[in-house]
Amino acid sequence: MNYLSVENISKAYGERVLFDSVSFGINKDQKIAFIAKNGSGKTTIMNMINGLDEPDTGQIVMRKDINMAFLSQSNNLQDELTVEENIFASDNEILKVIERYEKALEKPEDEEAYQRAFDDMDRHNAWDFETQFKQILTKLKLEDLKLKVKSMSGGQKKRLSLAIILISKPDLLILDEPTNHLDLEMIEWLEDYFAKENITLFMVTHDRFFLERVCNEIIELDNGKIYQYKGNYSYYLEKKEERLASENxxxxxxxxxxxxxxxxxxxxxxxxxxxxxxxxxxxxxxxxxxESRRKENVVELEINMERMGSKIIEMVKLHKSFGDNVILDGFTYAFQRGERIGIIGKNGTGKSTFLNILTQTAPPDSGTVTIGETIKIGYYTQSGINPKPGQKVIDIIKEYGEYIPLTKGRIISATQLLERFLFDAKKQYDFVEKLSGGELKRLYLCTVLIQNPNFLILDEPTNDLDIVTLNVLESFLLDFPGCLLVVSHDRYFMDKIVDHLFVFRGQGVIEDFPGNYSDFRSYEDSADVAQKEENKADKKDWKQNNPTGNLTFNEQKEYQKTEKEIKDLEAQKIAIEQLFADGKVADESIAKKANELQNIINKIASKEERWFELSAKMEG
Structure with missing residues (x-):
């Protein structure tokens, strides 16, 4: 069944033709990745599909009864509403049923209203749906449902937008870089979710592991033409190579x-x-x-790296905490020449803080960081470029000089350097504010590399880069003779580039794992299987000793209510602890706030005990 057809569309901006006579279709159960270089029209086509832009010629036809949802790079949330209110703002009828049930739980004394809500849940088979949507929120770390959107970080908002779309279960899901702002655990959960669900996907992503595991078709926009490949990323690479050889x-x-x-x-x-x-x-x-031979721009990055001495960087007995959140707890490490280290860990475990301490842009609470005299650090951060108003691409590079030294005594002009970074002569005189997100990242990467670093630190370098640029960057980094430290959620990138990992477990625990990401994942999976078998045996023994039945009607009410109360109390506890950590509690209020915190902790303990009793009875 055809869901959507793109028919002979074209788009041009003045003399610049993005694409012409482009056609393809999206059918039920297809999971399609859309691949193209930055600036070639990916986002334009995505916006056209979603009615945010129009083609100059051609049309996009969607089946009338299809429910489509779009996850864009910007969010469409209502800032004054809470997480929960944004979720229930959907038109989904089952969500309305769950919303009425959740409200009934808040007033257990109104048994008639609760009974109606309970019956509605049964009638719409909403129990499994509720379980699934709570699992989605948990996996995306959105457990504080009372938090207002205006208080959330950009990453939290992206995860909430993703959660709302997944919960709404559309027929056709359009995704623009769905893995951005997700940690590795979330990305792998999302992969499994998409791989198992009967859902139709059309997405732009630079995550090649994601492409490999989720997609069953790839559509490529290359030099204004569409090419379709009926397979995953590995199949696409193989067939594209054959196509290019045949064309040449x-x-x-x-x-x-x-x-x-x-x-x-x-x-x-x-x-x-x-x-x-x-x-x-x-x-x-x-x-x-x-005369149609492809003009394949090859980024040649033979930058003249300064020689490294015997002393690189030494970190000795470093401690760093933010309140109760411990980032470093006596961390000691001496970097060696040519080391290539990847950094992984959940969001909030302190990866960026660690890099800031290493580069001495943030102080540790105690301990020392000593940088060798010959070490020149190149630090690619997530903040990117901050251009001045009216600044052009060429101006950004010329801030570092008119000429850049290369190996063997050669030099390269700023203009030539930009050409090697895929900025043609015309693009060099564009205003920086006109660049796409990927082009801005590429320009920023250029400014870091031309400073001739011999210790290169990259904090999420692959976000917003297209796959062509990623391959180029990987080729350069494989030949980079200096030290390399990379924070990235791009597992494909990490596998190619790093030799060992710093694994941030949280609360100051940092493990040095001898291998790349796939090695680490295999190790973790084998440990998880062993643990699951042990838990399964324990659960079997426990069930034999606890032959209790299901919960009564009143106990079901109590179970749901207790679960909700625990979450609310946990949110109150975290808020007060944060006030203490930030030093925002006035001296005269310390005793009062401390008592309030202790009362909340006591209530949580009491309610958790009852919740476990009911859980045991429910699973018996």
Whole structure:
């Protein structure tokens, strides 16, 4: 069944043609990845599909009864509402049923209203739906349902937008970089979710592991034309290589024929016979084919790295905490020449703080960081470029000089350097504010590398970069002779680049794992299997000793109510603890706030005890 058809669409901005006569379709149960270079029209086509832009020619036709949802890079949340209120703002009827049930739980004394809500849950088979949507919120770390959107970080808002879309269960889901702002645990959960669910997907993502595991078709926009591949990322790489080889062979033949036909054209008299006129027309077709060789820009980054001495960077007995959140707890490490280290861990475990301490842009609570005299750090942060108003691309590079030293005593001009970073002569004089997100990241990466670092630190370098640029960056980093420290959620990138990992477990625990990300995942999975088998055996023994039945009607009410109360109390506890950590409690209020905190802790303990009793009875 066809859900959506893109029919002969084109788009141009002035003389710049993005694409022309592009057509493809999206059918039920397809999971399609849309691949293209930055600036070639990916976002434009995504916006057209979602009605946010219109093609110059052609049309996009969607089946009338299809429910489509779009996850964009910007959120469409209502800032004054809470997490819970934004979720229930959906038109989904089952969500309305769950909302009425959740409200009934808050007033257990109104048994008639609770009974109606309970019956509605049964009638709409909403119990499984409720369990699933709570699992989605838990996996995306959105457990404080009373938190207002205006108080959330950008990453939290992105995760809430994703959760709302998943919960609404649309027929067709359009995703623009769904893995941005997710930690590795969340990304892997989302992969499993998409791989198992019968859902139709059309997405833009640079996460090649995600492409490999989730997608069953890839559509590529390349030099304004559409190419379709019926397989995952590995299949796409194989078939694209075959296509390019075939195209280049065809062009080579055309060039040989062009030389012969050009000689013939020059010999012909001005008066043309019908036969010669036909051959003349054919000549121009051959000429166009012969001149169509792909202009593959190769970024050559043979930057002249300064020699490293014997002392690199030493970190000794470092401690760092934010209130109760321990980032470093006596961390000690001496970096060696040529080390290539990846940093992984859940969001909030202190990865960026660690990098800031290493680069001495943030102080530790105690301990020392000593940087060797010959070490020159290049630090690519998530903050990116902050251009001045009216600044052009070429101006950004010229701030570092007109010429950049390369190896073997050669130099390269700022203009030549930009060309190697895929900015053509025209693009170099564009205003920086006109660049796409990926182009801005590429320009920023250029400014870091041209400073000749020998210790390179990259904090999420792959976000917003297209797959072509990622391959180029990987090729450079594989040949980079200095030290490399990378924080990234891109598992494909990490596997190619790093030799060992710093695994941030939280609360100051940092493990040095000897291997790349896939090695680590295999190790963790084998440990998880062993633990699950042990838990399964324990649960079996526990069930045999606890042959209790299901909960009564009143106990079901109590169970749901207690669960909700525990979450509210936990949120209150965290808020007060944060006030103490930030030093925002006035001296005269310390005793009062401390008593309030202790009362909340006591209530949580009491309610958790009752919740466990009811849980045991429910699973018996």
């Amino acid at each position: 062979s065809s062009i080579d033949k055309a060039q040989n024929l062009f030389v012969k036909e050009l000689a013939w054209m020059r010999r012909q008299p001005k008066a043309r016979t019908t036969k010669s006129k036909s051959r003349q027309d054919d000549f121009y077709v051959i000429k166009e084919k012969a």
